[in-house]
Each structure stands twice: as structure tokens, then as C-alpha cells.
Amino acid sequence: MTCFGPCLFMKKIFLKFLGLVAVVLGTVGLFLPVIPTTPFLLLAAWSFLNSSQSLYNWLMNHRVLGLYIRSYVEYKGVSRSHKVFAITTLWLTMFLSMYLVDKVFVRLVLGLIGILVTIHLLKLRTLSKAEMEELDKMRRQGQDRLSQQV
Numbered sequence: 001m002t003c004f005g006p007c008l009f010m011k012k013i014f015l016k017f018l019g020l021v022a023v024v025l026g027t028v029g030l031f032l033p034v035i036p037t038t039p040f041l042l043l044a045a046w047s048f049l050n051s052s053q054s055l056y057n058w059l060m061n062h063r064v065l066g067l068y069i070r071s072y073v074e075y076k077g078v079s080r081s082h083k084v085f086a087i088t089t090l091w092l093t094m095f096l097s098m099y100l101v102d103k104v105f106v107r108l109v110l111g112l113i114g115i116l117v118t119i120h121l122l123k124l125r126t127l128s129k130a131e132m133e134e135l136d137k138m139r140r141q142g143q144d145r146l147s148q149q150v
Contacts, residue, residue: 012051019047019055026065032093034113041069070135077125079132086121090114 026040041059048056060066071078078086094114098107127135 015047015051016055019044019051019059022047023059023065026068030064031089034090034093034117038068038072041065042072045069067135070138071127071132074135075125075127075131077127077131078121079127083121083124083126087118090117090121 022040022044025035026037026044029035029037029040045056045059048059060069068078068082071082091114094110098110101107101110
């Protein structure tokens, strides 16, 4: 079904809202490892791509968030520093949560989640220094193009 006029306007409003919510959740996921960062940022990129070129450009050229998306989409991996940061904060928050919860079952579930997320992170390909430099170069070129358009 093709959407025109008011329908298209409402669709774009909804997709922008969805993208902004996904950016917020993805950003929270940077600090709370229980919330996944990359899937939310990929959802935001898709939402913005279909609703707002300026928001899409902002996200893709963002110093931190854009790097997550590009490294995952273009290289199917993440940097070593992202892995270390993610695993460290994951286990710090898991241990804090386990300490604060009295239920043995909840502690076991948290431990299992922590183990599974750690395995997933360790299985992701670690990007080389050259690949990280290429991603940074692409990000800078994107920012240069945006500044020329303004």
C-alpha cells in the first residue's frame, strides 16, 4: 500500500519518533549492558533513512553512535576497546545486581545472561587498527560533506 499526503506525513512522524526512541535506548545500552546497543541503533538508522535524511546523516556521522553502526554493518565486528568496555560494564552491573538481589534464582539468571552476552561479544570479529582508521576516515568525510551542504 502506497501512502500519500497526510498518510505519508504521519508515517514520517512515526518513524522519526521510533528512531529517536531507538537512539535513546541504544545510548542507554552503552552504559547498561543488559540493553543491547547495536540493534537499537540499527533500528534508528533504518527509521531515519525512511523519514529524515538530516537525522540519518546526524546518526551515521555521530562520533560514537555512527561508529557502532558502521563497524557492525560494514565490517561485521567491533573494536577491541568496545569489547573490553562492554564486557567490563556488563559484569560490573551484573555483580552489582546480583549483590542487591536476594533471590538465588534471579542471581543464576543474571549470571547466565552475563555469560551468554559475553560469549556473543567475544564471537564478534575484532576490527583491526586499519579498519578502525578507515571507519574514522569515513566518518570525517561524512561530516565534511554535511558541513558543505549547510
